[in-house]
Amino acid sequence: MYCADEALQDFYCADYTSSAPGTPRFGEPVANFTAAVGKTARLSCKVLNSTKFKVAWFHMDRKMLLTIHETVVTRIPRFSVTQDGDDVWTLHITSVNKDDRGQYMCQVNTEPIISQIGYLDVVGE
Template sequence: MERPYFDDISPRNVSTVADEPAILKCRVRNKGNRTVSWMRKRDLHILTTNIYTYTGDQRFSILHPPGGDDWDLKIDYAQKRDSGIYECQVNTEPKINLAVSLEVNGKQFLLFK
């Protein structure tokens, strides 16, 4: 059986505007029976494992089409405090991980003359 690996089409840097959704992409090939988790680096909090969410913050969810390779972390109404590094992890031995940097910018206001 082939080892799991990350498909490198996933962007490593994601930016969004406050109060908009942020989607951090993670495509895992050859997952098999392994577990895919998302972790927030600043506090080492496991946010999701497979399709399950382990945070009381309802804004976090996993986007995973049944039978698909995508395990994308979605943050609804992203806030500046959400900025930072997130890791998509697969529980191989040794563990493999893909770091994604999220930057949430302040709202843009357009001035009309």
């Protein structure tokens, strides 16, 4: 079992080895990413067996829903999402600035909901 934050393990844990056939599960952790101010950041979330479910991205520090499946719901035009095949959902942030720093959660609308978190660090002026 992988826990993005041991202190919050009841909320942000993902089991990579066991799940019922056809049940969504994470293929790997969301990798942390470091981007320079003005560049593009990418956070990827690998979700197996997600065809009947929706994958969403949240900026935890801003308490902001960014995307649901292929739809961008934030009004910040620098955010976009792509899907690579059926498994990998990538959040793209162009022209990164210091306000973009923080925790980003990838969430799947299973019952119960599964989620995991990656961290974006922003460096430079």
